[in-house]
Amino acid sequence: MLQGNDGPVPASWMASDFDAYPQQGRSYVVDIPHRHKYRMGSCGIAGCINTDGSMISGSKIEKMITTMGERENGLGAGFVCYGLFPDYADEYCLQVLYESDQSRAGLEEYLSDRAYIIKDEKVKTVAVPTMKPPFPLVWRYFIRPKTNTESFWRKGLDEEDYMVHMVMQINQADNGAFCVSSGKNMAVFKGSGYAKEIAQFYDIGRYKGNMWLSHSRFPTNSPGWWAGSHPISILDWSICHNGEITSYGVNKKLVEMAGYKCSLLTDSEVITYLWDLLVRRHGLPIPAASFAMAPWYYKDIDRLDEQLRQLALQLRITYKEAFLNGPFSILVGRSEPNVTMIALADRKKLRPLVMGVSEDGNSVFAASEECAIKAVQKDAETWAPKAGNPVIVRLGEGIVRRGTEAPFQGVRL
């Protein structure tokens, strides 16, 4: 839910001024840093959800993520808010980072060919003196794809896949525009800077939603790059990832075969596409998809009852390219069909992941460190989900899985 109106575009954001930012060395905002394929990092993650649907202010998540200041080095942070646009809940919300007004004009032409733009507005941003310019122009569009056009049916895609295709096309092109979120009733706010700075830049406290996820990064080997920050999002999926995927080359093969284009230069990108592929497109229940990404060891699979053993083997063998090897803990958000938070750590649990729930059971938290939870909910009861065992929390349903259950609890055969 938006608080207040963004109002007219302030003069300081007009094209001429915007383009006048001095280029200080190689500082990448929207264009893909040249020669870089992807980067890796280790980071802090935090999330919170109110399962009764009541609203959470952005200040709360800001407090959570900034409590873990040790885990970031100022090279990227971001937030994603779900349940943000109840008035436009049926429209896809595109948030786009622009290099210039010129690139905005270009993309808007592209968009209006393919979608009805129900509403568009500038996303309010505030100059933060400590941040390194240039800053992108951030724009928001509520769109509905034109499904009655020739170019739509020629693609042979359904509406959601068409959206994925559009986002891939936008982000592949060298057009000074990057689409950072594209789901319904949600939006991503991210950039290059400390979590505190990004929160200030977007004035994150002015937004309220049912669920927030956030990320602060400590990448290695990487340029500062706005679009490459987390959360990484496609459709209503968003991922905050702490870790490094040692199987990246393998995972990339699978998502590329399925038509996704890896353009964000981060290993975390494949995780986002894997969730979309396995859950939305292949229809796997969340525990089954989690098992494919963080499977049990064969020696443990062999001890399962025959039917579950068959299920485990089939998931592991069929989706061996979806197996995320190496250390990770991730927070996954989704708004369809209901706002859902998934928390998952790798099968060795080489990255931290702590969950917490308020005394009344309504507010559920996830974080890299317990301090982030205690900072906003002193009375929270905390627990550690097991390695490779997903936590699922859903609006209206509460805690569906605590991450300590048997692997396929809730999966029907």
Next chain:
Amino acid sequence: MSVQTVVRLPEKYRPVVDHELCLRCKKCVRACSYEVLEFKDDRIRPKPGCVACLRCVYECPAQCITVKEMEPQFAHHAVFDPVLRRSIIAQSNSGGVLLSSCGANVEYMDIFSHLLLDAAQVTNPSIDPLREPVETRTYLGRRPGKVTVTDDGRIDLQSSSTPLVVMDMPIMIGHISLGSISYNAQAALFQAASELNIVAGTGEGGLHADFYKHSKNLCAEVASGRFGVTSHYLKEVSSVEIKIGQGAKPGHGGHLPGEKVQELVSQTRMIPLGTDALSPYPHHDIYSIEDLQQLISVLKESTEYQVPVGVKIAAVHNVGAIASGIVRAGADFITVDGLRGGTGSAPRVIRDHAGMPIEIAISAVDQRLQEEGLRDKVTLCASGSIRSAADMIKCIALGADVVGVCTAAMIAMGCTVCQQCHRGMCTWGIATQRQDLVDRLQTPVAAQRVVNLFRAWNEELKEMLGAMGIDSVESLVGNRDRLRYIGPNPRIAEILGVKHSGEGWG
């Protein structure tokens, strides 16, 4: 009137006996099936024809024999090197095609040596396989691409189930037929495969009655000669492979010289004693990809869809497109055999000059299948000079699910790569059917040595995976990010899809 054309070639090797130490026990004379050594005037004396098989060295109780490589006798010439001149003289002698064995004996670029592996430092933890599990279990067969979920959200296990063979390590002992090798040698390989729980190829010679006990670890070869192929045989084994070609001799069929077709081989292959078993070059029922599709279907029907059916091809220039056609024709796994792959007998011209190295071939197939969205449907097996765990690991990172190994297993059993397999006089009892020679190979010892070798390789694989921060081998398959090129020709790196050493992640 016939003309005497044969000119004697200069010797390449000569056994040298230290007569001071020699016990005159004559073991070496009996050891040499090539009859190079004789006992004369109270001394062991060499005759021409030494192949450096080293059996005499091994047998000599006084350790007084060394085999000396002779200096080339030819006048130096930069273009007509001694090897070429020897070939020309040999062909002028016989007027025939020169035969040889083992893999290509020319220094075609060994790309494995130009590839470096990655390891984890700081940003991800390396894993110690002695303390934490690192998995090497591998499945061979077709994969459905997705697990079927019904409209009401149930997972349907039946409809996405395919026949798979489980192996404890991503190593397959390649197809070496009974005939090209001895009964004892094949028994040892099969026994080792059973003990390691991996798969061994039967070769195209059918399966001897005694070996059915290993059938769950065997892959039956259906080659153009169809020797010994019966429906009973196909139903017993764990997988079936149609052999279209082999890396050592792409475009050729199997060559088994009549000297090797003794009673045992004749019965297993169902061919007359002493006849050359020369398999047709193509399968005469496969002149096109549609025909291959039919044979795949026939084999699947005859095995009642219980075992995976694969196709083996030699690495040729268009291997990527061919492999994609094979997947579409229904193959559950594909074996690609590289230029340097071994053979029991092949014309030297084709062995040394046709095909492409396995590093490039497997990479091309992996990339092509990925481009066509087929890579998650099949198992890829790469063979052709996988000489060490390092080669195996690099080959997996270039796209192989499984590697096929033959020559290294032969060496474990005693082979010294003297390249005389086609003559059938192997002093080590491996590539021969002469009973007195076969008896030299003790099956249990040979089997144990093969077991030891592959266990060691598998441990090395785990060590390297752990160092890379990977705890299961499937996460290395085609993971080119973990490889870097350091050789002389960056164009190769480009074709392999591997970055140059010094280029980081981003």
